[in-house]
Amino acid sequence: MAFNDTFLRACRKQPVEHIPVWYMRQAGRYQPEYRKVREKYSLMEICEIPDVCAEVTILPVKQLNTDAAILFSDIMIPVKAMGVDVDIKGGYGPVIANPIKEMADVTRLRELDPEGDLPKTMETIRILKRELEVPLIGFAGAPFTLASYMIEGGPSKNYYKTKQMMYSAPEVWNALMDKLGDMIITYMKGQVAAGAQAVQIFDSWIGSLSPSDYRQYVFPTMKRIFEALKEIDAPTIYFGINTGELLTVWKELPVSVIGVDWRVPLDSARERVGTGFALQGNLDPALLLAPWPVIEQKAKEILDMGMAHPGYIFNLGHGIFPEVQGETLRKLTEFVHQYSVSKLK
Amino acid sequence: MAFNDTFLRACRKQPVEHIPVWYMRQAGRYQPEYRKVREKYSLMEICEIPDVCAEVTILPVKQLNTDAAILFSDIMIPVKAMGVDVDIKGGYGPVIANPIKEMADVTRLRELDPEGDLPKTMETIRILKRELEVPLIGFAGAPFTLASYMIEGGPSKNYYKTKQMMYSAPEVWNALMDKLGDMIITYMKGQVAAGAQAVQIFDSWIGSLSPSDYRQYVFPTMKRIFEALKEIDAPTIYFGINTGELLTVWKELPVSVIGVDWRVPLDSARERVGTGFALQGNLDPALLLAPWPVIEQKAKEILDMGMAHPGYIFNLGHGIFPEVQGETLRKLTEFVHQYSVSKLK
Secondary structure (H helix, E strand, C coil): CCCCCHHHHHHCCCCCCCCCECCCCCCCCCCHHHHHHHHHCCHHHHHCCHHHHHHHHHHHHHHHCCCCEECCCCCCHHHHHCCCCEEEECCCEEEECCCCCCHHHHHCCCCCCHHHHCHHHHHHHHHHHHHCCCCEEEEEECHHHHHHHHHHCCCCCCCHHHHHHHHHCHHHHHHHHHHHHHHHHHHHHHHHHHCCCEEEEECCCHHHCCHHHHHHHCHHHHHHHHHHHCCCCCCEEEECCCCCCCHHHHCCCCCCEEECCCCCCHHHHHHHHCCCCEEEEEECHHHHHCCHHHHHHHHHHHHHHHCCCCCEEEEECCCCCCCCCHHHHHHHHHHHHHHHHHHHC | CCCCCHHHHHHCCCCCCCCCECCCCCCCCCCHHHHHHHHHCCHHHHHCCHHHHHHHHHHHHHHHCCCCEECCCCCCHHHHHCCCCEEEECCCEEEECCCCCCHHHHHCCCCCCHHHHCHHHHHHHHHHHHHCCCCEEEEEECHHHHHHHHHHCCCCCCCHHHHHHHHHCHHHHHHHHHHHHHHHHHHHHHHHHHCCCEEEEECCCHHHCCHHHHHHHCHHHHHHHHHHHCCCCCCEEEECCCCCCCHHHHCCCCCCEEECCCCCCHHHHHHHHCCCCEEEEEECHHHHHCCHHHHHHHHHHHHHHHCCCCCEEEEECCCCCCCCCHHHHHHHHHHHHHHHHHHHC
16 A cells, blocks of 8 residues: 555655544544553553554554554653652543752753653654554644643643742743753654654644733743754644634744644634644534534534635544544544545545 | 612613722632531521621621622522432532432422522521622522533533533433523522522532533523513623633623623633623733732733723622731732722713
8 A cells, every 4th residue: 555645744744645534532542442552550660661652653553544543652751751759540630749840850851852851752653653554643632732831730621830930930931941942852853864754833822811821921932942943854733722712823833734623614713723733623622522513513614614715634633532533533534535626535 | 878889880881980899709618707617507507697798798808898799598498499319519519419310300300489488588688788888699500500410410520421411312312401501590589589689699610511502402491581580670680600602692691780700701711792881801810829029910811801891890709708807908909999999081
């Protein structure tokens, strides 16, 4: 079978025969096979065993027929390599034993050397590069989202401590953004050198900021990251939830693809960012529990909006959750492929 | 001292001498006096003792010099009166022993008779009507937000069960929306008859819906509620968080005031809803932990946007949280009053 580069072409707004599809958290607890692997290994352990990690990454591509794979990993893995004491508590999230409180905590963070610090991740990417017949998406968490865990000490609802540092100790905040920015640039370059063909920066919690706070406290770092990543031959994707208002600032970022959550209709997103970017999204993952005719109708509406301009990748508006049936996702991929082929003819 | 009706005039887009201020959750754990009351009584118990409940409602008006009071209560109180087994777990939220699963659970819900079912709430409003020198805002939870607790059985992150019922059992969903709509209309009319001079409908979690789902599954009920409330001589306010994209649908609702969360700049909100409504909001409550110059700068930016059209009420973009200092809020009220007086001259 020939290598399927549809996803990469869509990222670059080049012509495609069908709309490419992948799903955030396409390797996960909704799969019986994944749950079986997790009986044996923790999430962190999977990431330390390249064969298993590659297998977990490949499985959903085979099962769902997606047009891209995404490296199975966790956004906190490089943070741990920077010297932060991180543990992932299943069903809860990352827990940090030594949260960032002051400048000394930031100064102490080590620089990341992807090959030296994360050899197993790099080895996994090399295996995947050999075995996959679709592009591999590498990824990292974005500085704000990583910082929120590092400062709060774990998942948070309102990010009060994070914002308090941002507002009250801007010099500590900026130093932290700088260090995380450096790490992300190095890590993404390392992943691409090892074989990743695109990278997604997950800024899951960035939507808790107003546009003016985003511009002041986060935008300079994001701009620096995407500027630096222009050097690599791999499209970049930026995604977060609740980002509708931030899109007016994101449009100034030199990123290839903007990921849109389910709240923002794709035509509104287009209005806000213009036609300079590819768009990715944005079916509400909750819809995956709906009867098939409801899913199909919503997918159709989204596809019609997404396909109005070159450069569109079908995805969910957020990650798959455990209650979802794999069969629903397989059927959805098939529907998106068939519907878009007929429309693109 | 004369009755201060500035808030009501702002709701009606009439001329004001200063911009009125109140704060969501202005009676709460950030106050040492409130914490002391809570040592003695649970939240639900406070609502059952009119003298104490009135005192708790009045205290922040005196301390912070706000231009409105909001009835101290909980959105689940009328739901309990409908026959749902609700308990409020401090620091967590409502817990429901018998969640709504099928039509029989909806059919079982009783109609609300405010005076018969909630005499203590009505009595509290009558005390407040006599004692307050500012308008009293009555309130209710909106159908989607109430339904989310009733279906999930408690607070939720992603509302999957709620949405599953919405998508998969629309007849049960619509019956539930109808019953909750009736309850809210009756309850708000009862509160106004007892002395409330405005009402706010809290749809805190509605921002989890896409605009097209909102239009299909929730809008008809909200329209019916606000149509019915046009009969009463009291401005209506509609508020939720993450509602930026919903504003394009909300603009079709016959509501007086639209509450805006901190993510949506007030000028963007104006663009989306037009000048037919008063706006209320929207300082990020997290900013209350910032140094004063940062707070003042952001408040100024918000005031400048809000005052660009008649009909503006200063508030936070969400409720006050326990770590906030009362002194910060007092100073903020003073600043908003002084700054707006000078601008409105």
